[in-house]
Amino acid sequence: MFGLISLIRLHFIPKLVSRADLVKQYGRWAVVTGGTAGIGKAYAEELASRGINIILISRSKEKLEAVAKDIAETYKVETAVIVADFSKGREVYSSIKEALRDQDIGILVNNVGVFYSYPEYFTRLSEDKVWEIVNVNIAAANMMVHIVLPGMVQRKRGAIVNVSSGSCCKPTPQMAAYSASKFLLAQYIPEWFWVWGMQILNSALRRDAVSHRIY
Numbered sequence: 511m512f513g514l515i516s517l518i519r520l521h522f523i524p525k526l527v528s529r530a531d532l533v534k535q536y537g538r539w540a541v542v543t544g545g546t547a548g549i550g551k552a553y554a555e556e557l558a559s560r561g562i563n564i565i566l567i568s569r570s571k572e573k574l575e576a577v578a579k580d581i582a583e584t585y586k587v588e589t590a591v592i593v594a595d596f597s598k599g600r601e602v603y604s605s606i607k608e609a610l611r612d613q614d615i616g617i618l619v620n621n622v623g624v625f626y627s628y629p630e631y632f633t634r635l636s637e638d639k640v641w642e643i644v645n646v647n648i649a650a651a652n653m654m655v656h657i658v659l660p661g662m663v664q665r666k667r668g669a670i671v672n673v674s675s676g677s678c679c680k681p682t683p684q685m686a687a688y689s690a691s692k693f694l695l696a697q698y699i700p701e702w703f704w705v706w707g708m709q710i711l712n713s714a715l716r717r718d719a720v721s722h723r724i725y
């Protein structure tokens with residue numbers, strides 16, 4: 511029943527009313543991690559179609575520049591790119607922080623995420639794969655929030671979108687590390703910011719805006 515209500519509220523009702531002005535509501539720029547392919551690219555394009563300038567972050571400079579150019583030309587917005595490999599862990603964030611300094615980041619889409627080459631028992635995962643899951647699926651989202659949230663708090667507006675997965679919601683055989691990393695995105699971070707956001711922003715940063723959905 512709750513699912514049906516959510517479906518109507520999130521997908522049907524918005525189609526009946528005029529689209530929200532995201533620039534006014536959140537700010538001029540959005541950052542999308544892993545924004546050059548798949549779901550991240552779709553987020554970047556949708557936000558650009560709403561007039562938001564886009565900053566893409568991923569590993570391949572060529573892909574970043576091609577997608578940024580395409581988005582800029584198609585939607586007549588500004589774009590920028592940051593080359594970073596989140597699997598490298600802590601070392602990548604100082605340059606990301608520097609690149610985002612003084613930017614009016616209104617929306618952060620924590621999209622980047624990796625899975626295994628195929629479903630596998632946890633004990634058979636390589637150490638490298640375990641660290642990749644931790645660094646890309648968990649640390650990246652936490653650190654990106656750590657970088658952009660102070661500016662959102664200061665401006666009293668902002669939205670953080672965490673791209674989770676259906677596998678977060680139930681124990682999934684041979685996907686333990688992935689499922690757990692997505693559970694954290696779906697549960698831990700939104701709950702944390704629900705408390706923090708309400709206290710600091712006096713409800714300007716709403717729970718709905720920090721879920722894995724976008725409004």
Ligand SMILES: NC(=O)c1ccc[n+]([C@@H]2O[C@H](COP(=O)([O-])OP(=O)(O)OC[C@H]3O[C@@H](n4cnc5c(N)ncnc54)[C@H](OP(=O)(O)O)[C@@H]3O)[C@@H](O)[C@H]2O)c1
Nearest residue numbers: 544545546547548549568569570595596597621622623675
């Ligand atoms: N696809 C699904 O069926 C599905 C289902 C549920 C949830 N999800 C979640 O949705 C999100 C996006 O999935 P997707 O399938 O759309 O991804 P995708 O098509 O594989 O795209 C991955 C994006 O992330 C970038 N990327 C990959 N590894 C990176 C790293 N180490 N550092 C920086 N950037 C990196 C890639 O660009 P570069 O290669 O240039 O770095 C690319 O832009 C993930 O969080 C995933 O867990 C996906």
